[in-house]
Amino acid sequence: MKQLDITNVFEFITEKIDMGLCAIDDSGRVIVFNKKMRELTGESLEQVTHRFVSQSLDFNLEQNMLQKVFASGQAISHVKQTFWNENGEEVSLINDYYPFTLNDGTKIAIQFSRDVTQQEFLMDRPLSRYGAPLTFDIITAVSKSMKQVIQQAKIAAFGRIPVMLVGESGTGKDMIAEGIHHELVEKNDRFITLICRRNEETLLTQIEKYIAEEKKYTFFAERIEYLSMPAQERIIELLESYQDRHHVFIASIGEDPIDLIQNGRLSKNLYYLFSNLTIQVPSLRERREDIKPFIDDYFARRRSNYGIHIKGLAPEVEELFLTYDWPGNLKELEVLLDDISALLTNEDFVDMTLVPAYFKWKLNKAQPISHDTANLFDFSHQELQPLDEYMRKVEDHYIQYALQLNDGNISQTAKSLGIHRQGLQYRLKRK
Known part of the structure; x- marks a missing residue:
């Protein structure tokens, strides 16, 4: 039977598969970097080759893991990685790394990456699974208190003023923030959620990058009290430096702001910056009349x-x-x-x-x-x-x-x- 050359088949599969693939040899030469991996990292083959050779520190987790695979000859499974890619997008991956030896004796290390960004996002924001922009028309609210919240939020959108959302965890502060974004008369280019429970150094770097751009963004800093005081003060500096960029800034906290300030968890200056409008989002037990409409809508x-x-x-x-x-x-x-x-x-x-x-x-x-x-x-x-x-x-x-x-x-x-x-x-x- 004639032996078929199926190299082209493997190349086709590598490019079409919905999983990031990267393979390097022991000299750091990239031999596989498929389409999905290029989408995830925002890098071209030339960029990633330069990064591996120069040992850039931008996304060095996979470099370290692949080097460990070379050194140990053992596979490393289920390594979670969250980073900001070259397109300015936050990406979360689950990576598996394997050693492999080619027929000619060349040793390589292979990385398989599954994109779990959306799952991570939904874990943090399960109330955002509507499959459509979260406008105020979508938010189910029949209670007087929530109607007042939405009315205040619309005023904030009209004036493009900083907003502090105060409320217990799970009350839907993220929904109100996104509703403000979509209510803006002069539309912003993008709604950016900043989850303050994650790496604050990375978060500050991204704020600094976005805020300097000419585009108009809506920033939502979710649970800003989780940031350290130095990080909060740095945000104040950034916001004051770029006031003329016409970005919209929204922050949320989970407790009374005065208590947070007294306990050293919230910068007084940061609170004053957002205190042009403070919106208290009530708990569900305070607006039980919203329960049944929410269930019916669900x-x-x-x-x-x-x-x-x-x-x-x-x-x-x-x-x-x-x-x-x-x-x-x-x-x-x-x-x-x-x-x-x-x-x-x-x-x-x-x-x-x-x-x-x-x-x-x-x-x-x-x-x-x-x-x-x-x-x-x-x-x-x-x-x-x-x-x-x-x-x-x-x-x-x-x-x-x-x-x-x-x-x-x-x-x-x-x-x-x-x-x-x-x-x-x-x-x-x-x-």
């Missing part, structure tokens, strides 16, 4: 996007949701609805069997677990049961006990039981 989007039949909550579940305090606010509510949606099949309404066990534990609605297991193993006064029925009782008892030990946390309970989260949810649903 399921309407699910029906539209996924073609499911769900109409809403059964009366007993609705009452439960309306009386619960929601310490995690809208974020907690939407994550709970996501978990419920993962269990939906052909149901029209969400009843108590679809409410996750961890939420029932929070409400103390789960049946208390008896620590007396004697009845499960006392066969002297009862007839034999079918084995599968008996084993299910034992399993249910053990799962409830594990849930109690883990405070109702589904993920942690599944991990401790050595099963997948979906498997645990299935077992809880059948009860």
Whole structure:
């Protein structure tokens, strides 16, 4: 049989695959740098070749990892990397590195990179999964307090003035910030979220880069109190230096600004810079009338996007949701609805069997677990049961006990039981 030269096939696959690929030899020569990797880093083959040869420090994680692979001859898996690429975009990758020896004895190291930027973004901002720009028309708000918040935000947009958003975690401050961006009469080029819990040195570098550009940006510094005081003072310097650029600056904090200032967590000067307009975003327990419209809107989007039949909550579940305090606010509510949606099949309404066990534990609605297991193993006064029925009782008892030990946390309970989260949810649903 004639041996085929499939080099072109591999080249085609390398360019088309939706995973970043990079391979270098032991001299640092780049021999593979595919299209996806070029998109992720914003670099051309020539740029990355120069970087590896010159040992530039801009994105040196993969260089260090590939060198470790050469030195040890061992693969390195699941290395997370977050950086700002050459296009000024924040990118998060999960990297795997492998050593390989070619037929001619040449040793190379290969990097496989999966793009998890969007997943990271949604973990930080689960309330942004609308598939459309977050305008004020999209935000579900029927309460007087939230209508007032939106009215104040529109005033901020009209005047292009700095805004400080104050509210508990999960109240939707990021939604208000993006709503201001889209409400601007003279549109800005881009909405940039600055997550202040991440590397502040990188964050400051990017602010300095963007703020000096001729384009007009809307900056949203999320939870700015997480930055160190020197970093906060540096932001003040930058904002004061480029006031004529017509950027829009929005910041959020999670606690009372006066308390943060007194505790040394918020710069007084930074607060004064944003205090032209301070908007207090109320917690969900302070505006319970927004709960049902939010849920109705959530399921309407699910029906539209996924073609499911769900109409809403059964009366007993609705009452439960309306009386619960929601310490995690809208974020907690939407994550709970996501978990419920993962269990939906052909149901029209969400009843108590679809409410996750961890939420029932929070409400103390789960049946208390008896620590007396004697009845499960006392066969002297009862007839034999079918084995599968008996084993299910034992399993249910053990799962409830594990849930109690883990405070109702589904993920942690599944991990401790050595099963997948979906498997645990299935077992809880059948009860």
